[in-house]
Amino acid sequence: MKLIIFCLYVFLYFNCIGGTIYLPKNVSVPAIIAFGDSLLDVGNNNYITTMTKSNFLPYGKDFVGGKPTGRFSNGKTLADFFAKALGVKEYVPAYLNPFIKEKDLLTGVSFASGGTGYDPLTATLSSVIPVSIQLDMFKQYIWRLKSMVGEENVKNIINNSVFFVSSSSNDFLVNYYSVPMRRLQYDVPAYSNLLVKLAVSFIQDLHKLGARRIVVFSAPPLGCIPIERTLAGGSERKCVDKYNKAAILFNRKLKEHLHSLEKSLPQSRIAFSDFYNPLISIIENPHKYGFEVADQGCCGTGKLEMSYLCNELSATCQNDSSFFFWDSLHPTEKGCDIFTKIVLPDLVKSLF
Structure with a gap:
């Protein structure tokens, strides 16, 4: 049985599904493995007790069969687009899905x-899976693979896969700026230092488990996310300057530390993926990227609705492909597609 499964792995490894459009010649990626928050969550929150869910319409209305899967989008998410662009597969499954093949x-x-x-308190506030537990799940995943194809083959899979990590947004928006605890302990520079320290520690742990090609996303322009414009941007819903400055500071520190970390970890390729500047460009020049609206979401009013507030009773825009944001926080399927196309060529240069 192990031989059959390993042969299947070899077939998939050398005959990547969907075609490789960004990779150098003679390079294949066996797997895509994702950690972090809702930008890469493809349904894990369906299987835990939390209010942070999206496994109901209109989420997923443009997914295969119009099915809500727990992706925080009208269709595919960043995880899916990166998997397709790197020639791995069409859709990335949620690890907690009991029917995973x-x-x-x-x-x-x-x-x-x-x-x-990255901050453990952030996950506690939302009753979701901390990145430390995600790391434990990854260890379990490795054990499952070993039982399928053997230790040496698993080492090859892990060493040659691409790992994606998206975090930090909720640390600022759900945690630091929404509840007083961390603000009483840290100013913004100190809190940014804490998050960077936690991010670096997480990457080090991934490396110890065999990860060699790791993509770490920066914080986006936090103050320009529709819900934050509504809550803190005044009557004109302007971008919130202090939130954006916090993101810029964190991103600068993160980039510096990741560069140093890459030098210290043997055989590692750690790519800092700038989420901030591409999104600012899209938000300030939506027509350049094929969008009509980039200051509110498609679901409901687009100014506050997300998760359970974006539901079957919520009216949606007539053409979601004209909106960068799907709800008041997350990109549409087209938004994810455009962002992937912007950043992936540089990521490939950094990783291979």
């Missing part, structure tokens, strides 16, 4: 949980 395990999964962050 062995062939899906071999080509990668997402451990991400919408609402989480």
Whole structure:
């Protein structure tokens, strides 16, 4: 049985599903593995007790069969687009999905949980999966793979896969700026230092478990996210300057530390993926990227609705492909597609 499964792995490894459009010649990626928050969550929150869910319409209305899967989008998310662009597969499954198939395990999964962050308190506030527990799930995943194809083959899979990590947004928006605890303990520079320290520690732990190609997303322009414009941007819903400055500071520190970390970890390629500047460009020049609206979401009024507030009773815009944001926080399927196309060429240069 192990031989059959390993042959399947070899077939998938050398005949990547969907075609490789960004990779150098003679390079293949066996699996995509994702950690972090809702940008990469493809349904793990369906299987835990939390209010941070999206496994109901109109979420997923443009997904295969119009099915809500727990993706925080009208369709595919960043995890899916990166998996397709790197020639791995069409859709990344949620690790907690009890019906996950062995062939899906071999080509990668997402451990991400919408609402989480690097700071353990962030996950506690939203009752979601902390990144530390996601790491434990990854260890379990490795054990499952070993039982399928053997230790040496698993080492090859893990060493040659691409790992994606998206966190930090909820640390600032759900945690730091929403409840007083961390603000009483840290100013923004000190809190940024804490988050960077936690991020670096997480990457080090991934490396110890065999990860060699790791993509770490920066914080987006936090103050320009529709819900924050509504809550803190005044009557004109302007971008919130202090939130954006916090993101810029964190991103600068994160980039510096990741650069140093890459030098210290043997055989590692750690790519800092700038989420901030591409999104600012889209938000300030939506027509350039094929969007009509980039200051509110498609669901409901687009100014506050997300998760359970974006539901079957919520009216949606007539053409979601004209909106960058799907709800008041997350990109549409088209938004994810455009962002992937912007950043992936540089990521590939950094990783291979």
